[in-house]
Amino acid sequence: MASHFLGESLDLATAPRSTAPNRPRRLVALLTTSLLAVAMAAPFIAAPASAAPHRDASGRADMVLPAAARPVYMGQPQLNGDPTVGGILKAELGGYAPFVIPEGGTPSFTYRWTRDGQAIAGATGSTYRATAADLGRVIAVFVTVSYDAESRLTLQADYPLRIAAKPRARGFNGDDTLDIFARDAAGRLLLYPTDGRGNWRAAQVLGTGWNVFNLLFSPGDFDGDGTVDVIGRDAQGRLFLYQGNGTGGWKKAFQIGQGWQGFKTISAAGDFNGDGSNDLIVVDQWHQAILYPGNGRGGFLQAYGVDTYWINQDPVFAMGHFGGRSNLGVVSRDIHGELWLHESSRNGWFAGTEHIGTGFNGLTSVGSAGDFNGDNKIDAYSIDASGRLTMYYGKGSDYLNSGRPDIRWYGQSVVGWGWGGFTAVF
Numbered sequence: 001m002a003s004h005f006l007g008e009s010l011d012l013a014t015a016p017r018s019t020a021p022n023r024p025r026r027l028v029a030l031l032t033t034s035l036l037a038v039a040m041a042a043p044f045i046a047a048p049a050s051a052a053p054h055r056d057a058s059g060r061a062d063m064v065l066p067a068a069a070r071p072v073y074m075g076q077p078q079l080n081g082d083p084t085v086g087g088i089l090k091a092e093l094g095g096y097a098p099f100v101i102p103e104g105g106t107p108s109f110t111y112r113w114t115r116d117g118q119a120i121a122g123a124t125g126s127t128y129r130a131t132a133a134d135l136g137r138v139i140a141v142f143v144t145v146s147y148d149a150e151s152r153l154t155l156q157a158d159y160p161l162r163i164a165a166k167p168r169a170r171g172f173n174g175d176d177t178l179d180i181f182a183r184d185a186a187g188r189l190l191l192y193p194t195d196g197r198g199n200w201r202a203a204q205v206l207g208t209g210w211n212v213f214n215l216l217f218s219p220g221d222f223d224g225d226g227t228v229d230v231i232g233r234d235a236q237g238r239l240f241l242y243q244g245n246g247t248g249g250w251k252k253a254f255q256i257g258q259g260w261q262g263f264k265t266i267s268a269a270g271d272f273n274g275d276g277s278n279d280l281i282v283v284d285q286w287h288q289a290i291l292y293p294g295n296g297r298g299g300f301l302q303a304y305g306v307d308t309y310w311i312n313q314d315p316v317f318a319m320g321h322f323g324g325r326s327n328l329g330v331v332s333r334d335i336h337g338e339l340w341l342h343e344s345s346r347n348g349w350f351a352g353t354e355h356i357g358t359g360f361n362g363l364t365s366v367g368s369a370g371d372f373n374g375d376n377k378i379d380a381y382s383i384d385a386s387g388r389l390t391m392y393y394g395k396g397s398d399y400l401n402s403g404r405p406d407i408r409w410y411g412q413s414v415v416g417w418g419w420g421g422f423t424a425v426f
C-alpha cells in the first residue's frame with residue numbers, strides 16, 4: 001500500500017474503519033452539556049428581596065410586599081449556524097415559547113456569548129460572527145428571558161460549538177465572499193471574484209503552469225494561518241499545498257503528500273471531525289470514502305474509512321453548512337444525475353444521506369464555492385456543455401419551516417457564459 005503522505009507511513013488496510021476513537025470523548029462532552037442544560041432548565045426563581053416587617057410609628061408590624069419573583073419557563077434554546085471562522089452563529093429559541101406564572105408582561109431576551117467559557121466583549125446579540133480569535137475554541141451562548149427585574153430565566157443553548165478554520169466559502173481574495181477558481185487550456189489559474197451579492201468583479205490571473213495538476217480543489221484554510229488555500233495533485237500522485245496569502249496571491253507551495261494517484265476523487269470535507277482543522281475526503285479505487293483529517297498545519301492525522309461503496313459517485317464536493325445548521329455537508333452526484341447530501345454532525349462520521357437534487361447528469365461540472373447571492377445560504381453551481389454557469393440557491397435552514405422539507409433550493413439562474421473552455425473549475 002502506498003504511503004499517502006510524507007514522513008509517515010499509512011496502511012489503509014489497517015486504518016480503522018468502524019471504530020470511532022473520538023466518539024466516547026464526544027459523547028461525554030455532549031452528556032456533560034446535556035446535564036448542564038437539564039440542571040439549568042429548572043425554572044430559575046430569583047431570591048426574594050429582603051422582606052423584613054416594616055414597623056410603623058406605632059410599632060405595629062406591617063407586611064411590605066417585595067416585587068414578586070414569578071417562575072419563568074422557556075424551551076431549550078439552540079445554538080445553530082455556521083461554526084467556522086467568519087461564519088454566523090445563531091441563538092434560537094427551541095421547544096415551547098417562554099411563559100411566566102402568573103402570566104403578565106412581555107418577554108424580553110438578552111444574550112451572552114462565551115469563548116472557552118469567557119465572555120466575549122460586546123457579543124450580546126442573538127447572532128455572533130466567529131472571528132479568527134475563535135479558531136479551535138468552543139463558543140457557547142446563554143439566553144436570558146425576562147418578564148420583569150425579578151422574573152427571569154437563563155439557559156445555555158444546546159450545544160456549544162468548536163469553531164473550525166476558514167472554509168472555502170470565504171473566498172480567496174480576502175473580502176470573505178464567494179470566488180470561483182478556473183484553469184484555462186493554457187494552464188493559467190484564474191480567479192473570478194464576486195462582491196458577495198451576486199455580482200462578478202474583474203477576473204484576475206493567479207498563476208501559470210497549473211496544467212501539471214490532474215486534480216485541483218480548495219480545502220479552505222488548510223494550514224491554519226487564516227487564509228484559504230489550494231491543493232493540486234500531479235500525475236505522479238503528489239499532493240501540493242498552495243498557501244493563499246489572504247489577498248488573492250500566494251505565500252508558497254510545498255508538497256504535502258504522495259501516493260494519491262489511485263484515488264478517484266479527492267475533495268474538501270470541511271472540519272469533518274470537529275477538531276477545528278479542515279479535512280479532506282477521498283474515494284479510493286474500491287469506492288470507499290476515506291477521511292484524511294487535517295492536522296491544522298498543512299499535514300494529516302491518521303486516515304480512516306467513513307463509508308463504503310460510493311460507487312460512481314463523481315464528483316464529490318464539500319457544501320459546508322448547506323443546511324443552515326451546524327451539521328456539515330458533503331455532496332455527491334451518482335450516475336443517474338441525482339445529488340446526495342451526506343451530513344455529519346462534525347464528529348468524524350456520517351450521520352445520514354438525503355436526496356437534494358435531480359437532473360444533474362450531462363453537466364460538465366457540479367460544485368459549490370459558497371454563497372453567491374449574499375443571503376448567507378450556501379449555493380451550488382453547474383457548468384453545462386454549452387459553457388453556461390448556473391447557480392442553484394440553497395435555502396439554508398429555511399426548508400425546515402417551508403412545508404416542503406424535501407425542497408432545498410429557492411431556484412436557479414444562469415450567472416455566466418463561456419465557462420466551457422476551462423479544464424478545471426472549483
Ligand SMILES: [Ca+2]
Pocket residue numbers: 220221222223224225226227228229243244
Ligand atoms: Ca491558509
Ligand SMILES: [Ca+2]
Pocket residue numbers: 270271272273274275276277278279293294
Ligand atoms: Ca478536522
Ligand SMILES: [Ca+2]
Pocket residue numbers: 370371372373374375376377378379393394
Ligand atoms: Ca445563497
